[in-house]
Amino acid sequence: MDGSEARKTKIEVRNLTKRFGDLLVLDEISFNVGEGEFLSIVGPTGCGKTTFLNTLSKLIPSTAGDIFIDGEIADPKKHHLSFVFQEPTCMPWRTVRENVAYGMEVKHVPKVEMEKKLDQIMGMVGLSDCAGLYPNQISASMLQRIAVARAFAVNPDLLLMDEPYGQLDVKLRYYLEDELVRLWEHLKSTVIFVTHNIEEAVYISERILILSNKPAKIKAEVKVDLPRPRSLIDPRLVEIRKEVTELIRWW
Amino acid sequence: MAYEQVKVKTPLILRLLPILSIITFFGTWQLVVDWEIVPSTMLASPIQIFQLFLVKWTEVNPDGALLSQHIWTSVQEAFTGYLLALLVGIPLGLAMGWFIVVEGLSRPIFEMIRPIPPVAWIPLVIFWFGIGISGKVFIIWIGGIVPCVINSYEGVRMTNPTLIQMARTYGATDWQIFKQICIPSALPMVFGALQIALACCWTNLVAAELLAADVGLGFLITMGRKLALPDMVLLGMIMIGLTGVVIGVVINYFEKRLLAGIRR
Numbered sequence: 035m036d037g038s039e040a041r042k043t044k045i046e047v048r049n050l051t052k053r054f055g056d057l058l059v060l061d062e063i064s065f066n067v068g069e070g071e072f073l074s075i076v077g078p079t080g081c082g083k084t085t086f087l088n089t090l091s092k093l094i095p096s097t098a099g100d101i102f103i104d105g106e107i108a109d110p111k112k113h114h115l116s117f118v119f120q121e122p123t124c125m126p127w128r129t130v131r132e133n134v135a136y137g138m139e140v141k142h143v144p145k146v147e148m149e150k151k152l153d154q155i156m157g158m159v160g161l162s163d164c165a166g167l168y169p170n171q172i173s174a175s176m177l178q179r180i181a182v183a184r185a186f187a188v189n190p191d192l193l194l195m196d197e198p199y200g201q202l203d204v205k206l207r208y209y210l211e212d213e214l215v216r217l218w219e220h221l222k223s224t225v226i227f228v229t230h231n232i233e234e235a236v237y238i239s240e241r242i243l244i245l246s247n248k249p250a251k252i253k254a255e256v257k258v259d260l261p262r263p264r265s266l267i268d269p270r271l272v273e274i275r276k277e278v279t280e281l282i283r284w285w
Numbered sequence: 286m287a288y289e290q291v292k293v294k295t296p297l298i299l300r301l302l303p304i305l306s307i308i309t310f311f312g313t314w315q316l317v318v319d320w321e322i323v324p325s326t327m328l329a330s331p332i333q334i335f336q337l338f339l340v341k342w343t344e345v346n347p348d349g350a351l352l353s354q355h356i357w358t359s360v361q362e363a364f365t366g367y368l369l370a371l372l373v374g375i376p377l378g379l380a381m382g383w384f385i386v387v388e389g390l391s392r393p394i395f396e397m398i399r400p401i402p403p404v405a406w407i408p409l410v411i412f413w414f415g416i417g418i419s420g421k422v423f424i425i426w427i428g429g430i431v432p433c434v435i436n437s438y439e440g441v442r443m444t445n446p447t448l449i450q451m452a453r454t455y456g457a458t459d460w461q462i463f464k465q466i467c468i469p470s471a472l473p474m475v476f477g478a479l480q481i482a483l484a485c486c487w488t489n490l491v492a493a494e495l496l497a498a499d500v501g502l503g504f505l506i507t508m509g510r511k512l513a514l515p516d517m518v519l520l521g522m523i524m525i526g527l528t529g530v531v532i533g534v535v536i537n538y539f540e541k542r543l544l545a546g547i548r549r
Contacts, residue, residue: 091454092454093453093454094448109456110454110455110456111456111458112456113456115455115456115458116453116454117450117451117454119447119450119451121447123445123447123448123450123451125448125466125469125470127469127470127472136452136455137455138463139465140452140455140456140457140461141455142454181451188455222529238459267305274340
């Protein structure tokens with residue numbers, strides 16, 4: 035893994051395997067993620083990406099293998115994990131600001147520190163103006179921003195994202211992807227971003243892991259060593275996109 | 286806020302028709318009695334009932350209490366039972382929806398008691414409590430607790446599972462998830478239970494009073510029957526209906542206020 039040689043290894047996934055009865059979904063997946071790295075995982079539809087994330091985040095137990103954060107077995111109660119789901123996860127009875135604060139509340143972050151962090155992060159994602167509104171009063175892209183802001187606010191050891199922008203239109207997606215990259219550059223979190231959108235993966239990440247068809251294994255690894263800000267029509271980016279597309283082809 | 290309240294006018298016909306139907310109903314009723322189509326020993330006319338209604342505010346006889354005492358007693362009994370039902374039923378239902386142990390322990394007993402009509406408890410209750418207020422409160426409580434438990438339970442069960450997963454990934458404990466996600470999410474269903482439980486309580490109250498009481502609106506009906514006074518029976522019935530409507534309106538008002546408070 036030459037991409038992460040220079041930095042400290044933050045996340046270590048060893049022989050992660052998941053079976054539902056006889057169905058093998060994840061087949062001994064092993065990889066490392068460096069501290070502050072932005073890693074994307076792409077794979078054909080139905081290859082078990084969501085199962086992969088759910089197992090990584092400890093939402094469902096793995097059949098074998100485990101995930102280590104700083105050398106310890108990951109535990110949501112001890113480590114700071116964040117998960118941004120495909121669908122927006124806003125509590126309709128909380129204001130935007132209270133929704134963003136939720137992760138920090140669970141972790142009992144002191145009040146003063148929490149308010150400071152909220153001010154900072156709400157400003158960065160452009161939610162300050164609607165802080166006092168309720169989720170049913172704002173648009174769908176705003177809802178997903180709440181989830182992203184909430185996830186970054188807890189200074190996560192590992193931030194998992196499951197196609198967070200899959201349901202948005204192209205223009206909004208580009209906009210939110212830029213915003214995500216800005217947040218990540220600024221807050222230096224370790225991110226695993228799962229998507230089926232190859233262009234999105236190449237545009238935002240430092241390294242891409244390509245999963246095979248079910249049972250999912252790591253088929254290949256592609257480094258995206260391009261300077262930022264990136265351009266979608268940069269010939270080097272297009273080249274990498276083609277490379278990934280070739281690797282992912284299942285037809 | 287950019288949202289403006291849009292006023293929708295009720296069409297004239299929808300405002301006139303209810304008035305027309307009420308006038309026709311009471312008019313026909315009055316005529317049926319006046320023309321002696323139905324003998325006055327079997328049915329009292331609306332005017333007679335209204336006269337009795339006015340008299341009963343100041344006249345204790347023949348049933349032994351003023352109308353206000355009957356109403357007040359019934360309302361007291363109903364609300365005591367109702368509040369106790371909310372106090373026990375809602376926490377129990379919420380806990381049943383989230384904690385497997387609570388559900389496992391209380392479900393079988395709850396399912397056994399649920400199909401027994403509250404009225405069936407009356408004989409036992411008379412043995413236990415006599416005809417005082419506590420026995421009636423018990424019957425009302427038994428009737429009111431069922432919708433509280435069911436609605437609260439369903440409310441927790443309907444919590445968006447992604448919200449629960451989200452809380453779990455942040456390391457929330459079971460208790461935190463219950464308190465911060467499940468309960469707020471169940472609140473609209475719980476408020477729904479307020480209305481349903483009240484209707485159950487009010488119905489059961491009358492049933493309880495019909496059999497064992499010395500004052501109350503149900504008792505007024507019983508006395509009317511014993512004394513062969515159809516106007517008294519009807520007055521009791523109408524007062525039960527009217528008081529129920531008033532209580533329903535009050536609860537509805539509070540429900541709206543509470544729901545607006547949590548903005549869904």
